[in-house]
Amino acid sequence: MEKNKKINSFFDHFPPKVAEYCFQLWHDYPFDFIVSKSRHSKLGDYRFSPQKGHQITVNRNLNSYAFLVTYLHEVAHLLTYLTYKNKVLPHGEEWKNSFRTIFEPILEEDLLPDELINVLKSYLVNPSATSTGHGPLVDVLKTYDASNSSITLHALPENQIFLLKNLELIKGKLRRTRYFCREANTGKLYLVAKNAQVTPLETNEL
Numbered sequence: 001m002e003k004n005k006k007i008n009s010f011f012d013h014f015p016p017k018v019a020e021y022c023f024q025l026w027h028d029y030p031f032d033f034i035v036s037k038s039r040h041s042k043l044g045d046y047r048f049s050p051q052k053g054h055q056i057t058v059n060r061n062l063n064s065y066a067f068l069v070t071y072l073h074e075v076a077h078l079l080t081y082l083t084y085k086n087k088v089l090p091h092g093e094e095w096k097n098s099f100r101t102i103f104e105p106i107l108e109e110d111l112l113p114d115e116l117i118n119v120l121k122s123y124l125v126n127p128s129a130t131s132t133g134h135g136p137l138v139d140v141l142k143t144y145d146a147s148n149s150s151i152t153l154h155a156l157p158e159n160q161i162f163l164l165k166n167l168e169l170i171k172g173k174l175r176r177t178r179y180f181c182r183e184a185n186t187g188k189l190y191l192v193a194k195n196a197q198v199t200p201l202e203t204n205e206l
Helices: 007-012 016-028 064-084 093-106 114-123 135-142
Strands: 032-036 044-049 053-059 161-164 167-175 178-183 189-193 197-200
Touching: 007 016, 007 189, 016 064, 016 093, 044 064, 053 064, 064 093, 064 135, 114 135, 167 189
Parallel strands: 032 053
Antiparallel strands: 044 053, 161 167, 161 197, 167 178, 178 189
């Protein structure tokens, strides 16, 4: 993916309620952000070179919450490097402190699911080098993988209510490649990619 700082692109990969926060980190600490093809060896990585600067990659096949955890893991590496360069261990106390610090602002019930917050708080006490090394976190993240009941947003009729990354949304009008969608409970508007995998809900009541 070419570098693109339009915030709409963040809503394609992150949970909608924290996409702006993740975008702000990109804005505050500029780096090349690459949504990578699936890699068996890693979920993401951080690199720095004097020629290319800072680069973060995250695998595109991750569900939005696993994508979030991986992204913040790598941003924590960047913040640690900015402060300590290569003078500390890659996953030492300095990185752990950075990881906890950037996660803390979004560990709120109105931003992330309760069950995920509870596991993250436990995990962040002493985060491991990879999220796959913490069984409870692996288990809860798997529950957000796309299910067989998911279809593309484009296939739904207008005004259909659907579930996307823990949000109940109502499909609106198409704008180029994204639909205007309104959160059922708050009325907040989101732009959702027409090919996003969503779960239709049984009721169409607005």
